[in-house]
Amino acid sequence: MFLQEATPDTSGYMIAGYAIAFIVMALYVLSIYVRNRNLNQDLTLLEEMEKQSAQAKGTPVNQSQKRPAKPARKKSGKK
Amino acid sequence: MPTKPTLLKVLDIVALIMLGVATYFALVKAPTELVMGQVQRVFYFHLGTAWTALLGFLFSSVLSVIYLITKDLRWDRYQVAAIEVSLVFFLITIVLGSIWARPAWNTWWTWDPRLTTAAITELVYIAYFMLRQGIDDPDRRARFGAVYALLGGISAPITFFAIRLYRTIHPVVIAGNNPEAEGGFSMTADMRTAMFVALFAFTVIFIDLYWNRIRLGDLQDKVEQLKLKVTM
Numbered sequence: 001m002f003l004q005e006a007t008p009d010t011s012g013y014m015i016a017g018y019a020i021a022f023i024v025m026a027l028y029v030l031s032i033y034v035r036n037r038n039l040n041q042d043l044t045l046l047e048e049m050e051k052q053s054a055q056a057k058g059t060p061v062n063q064s065q066k067r068p069a070k071p072a073r074k075k076s077g078k079k
Numbered sequence: 080m081p082t083k084p085t086l087l088k089v090l091d092i093v094a095l096i097m098l099g100v101a102t103y104f105a106l107v108k109a110p111t112e113l114v115m116g117q118v119q120r121v122f123y124f125h126l127g128t129a130w131t132a133l134l135g136f137l138f139s140s141v142l143s144v145i146y147l148i149t150k151d152l153r154w155d156r157y158q159v160a161a162i163e164v165s166l167v168f169f170l171i172t173i174v175l176g177s178i179w180a181r182p183a184w185n186t187w188w189t190w191d192p193r194l195t196t197a198a199i200t201e202l203v204y205i206a207y208f209m210l211r212q213g214i215d216d217p218d219r220r221a222r223f224g225a226v227y228a229l230l231g232g233i234s235a236p237i238t239f240f241a242i243r244l245y246r247t248i249h250p251v252v253i254a255g256n257n258p259e260a261e262g263g264f265s266m267t268a269d270m271r272t273a274m275f276v277a278l279f280a281f282t283v284i285f286i287d288l289y290w291n292r293i294r295l296g297d298l299q300d301k302v303e304q305l306k307l308k309v310t311m
Contacts (some may be wrong), residue, residue, distance in 0.1 A: 005113065010118035010182045017121035017178040018102070021128070021171050025098075025284075028167045032291055039298045046305040053309065 087290055094287035101127065101273075101280035103258025104309075109273035119184050121175045121272050122252070127281035129172040135165030135234045136200065143225035155221035158228055158294035159211070163252060164288045166204050169282070173197055184248065192241045193249035200234040207231060 104122035112119035139161040146154035176194070177187050188194065205229055214220035242249045252266065266274065 008116045008182065009118040013178050013182055014117040014120050017118070017175050018106075018124070020174050020178070021121075021124050024167065024174070025173050028164075028288070032295055033290070034218065036295055039295070039302050042302050043107050043298070043305065046309055049309050050305065057107065 083294075087287075087294075090283070090287045090290065094284045096271060097280035097283045101277045104273040104276040105259055109270050112270075115183060121179050122279075123277040125172055125175040125179065125254070126274060127240045127277035128168040128175070130278055131285040132165040132169035132172060133239055135161050135168065135289075136204065136235040137232055139165065140235075141230050141233055143229040143232070146221060146225045147229075150218075152217060152221055153298070155224060157293060158225065160289055160296055161294035162207060162228060164199040164206055164285060164292055166201070166208075167288075168285065169201055169204075171199070173201060189248070192240070192245040192247045196234065196241045200231075200238050203231045203234050272280060 101123065105120050109120065109123065109279060111117060140143070140157045142158040142161060144152050146152075180189070181187050188287075207224065211224050211225055212219055214223060241247065242251050
């Protein structure tokens with residue numbers, strides 16, 4: 001092809017090349033975004049599950065740390 | 080999930096701008112090559128992605144060594160991120176090379192030493208992810224992955240030097256004098272500028288994607304740890 005004297009019209013190949021390069025990069029960026037979003041959803045769900053399981057066990061570690069005075073008052077009231 | 084660091088946000092924007100600048104230099108600033116025509120312009124992205132991908136593969140080998148010494152899973156996550164981004168970039172390299180080869184060599188693909196070693200490198204790292212998928216234990220997965228990536232790293236310099244060591248039709252554009260090469264060209268000053276801009280742009284894009292991918296790996300690790308905690 002390149003033995004001919006005039007410059008060949010290879011612009012179609014160039015457009016295809018750049019289009020594919022941009023599409024592949026865009027798809028990869030999109031995959032990072034989607035995976036990140038899904039993991040964040042999982043994280044929120046797991047954090048809620050952890051909170052619920054802690055409450056079910058009756059040892060709300062985080063709540064007792066935040067409000068240490070409440071259980072003591074209840075106990076004294078019952079007595 | 081912690082919010083994105085400001086530096087990474089800035090890098091995201093810079094990477095996007097650099098991609099635009101590299102495209103401008105490749106498509107507008109660089110002159111049209113007289114023998115090949117417009118298709119020669121894919122060379123700038125071809126070289127830019129190849130450079131960063133091969134460096135990324137080598138870098139992952141270094142990270143493998145660090146993991147094997149420290150046994151810290153953080154280095155395993157860094158290694159996975161480097162290989163994943165490099166794999167994507169190298170796929171672009173191979174596809175662009177194939178598109179260039181069609182008018183230049185009159186074929187999409189030939190089993191030339193450079194093309195063969197490049198295909199092997201890509202397949203080696205695809206197999207790396209398949210290997211990791213098959214191992215559940217994180218420590219074992221990281222150890223096997225590190226050894227595999229260390230050995231796989233050998234394919235990167237082999238691919239790079241293939242056109243200098245073996246008889247090949249692949250042109251050596253930089254500091255090359257291969258009489259058997261088909262489709263070679265001597266670069267003008269504008270072409271050289273476009274090439275260096277592409278090299279710089281893809282290095283910035285690589286760093287940006289790598290950083291984003293590391294953050295994804297950290298998040299993945301956090302979710303896995305929380306899953307274990309909840310199920311136990």
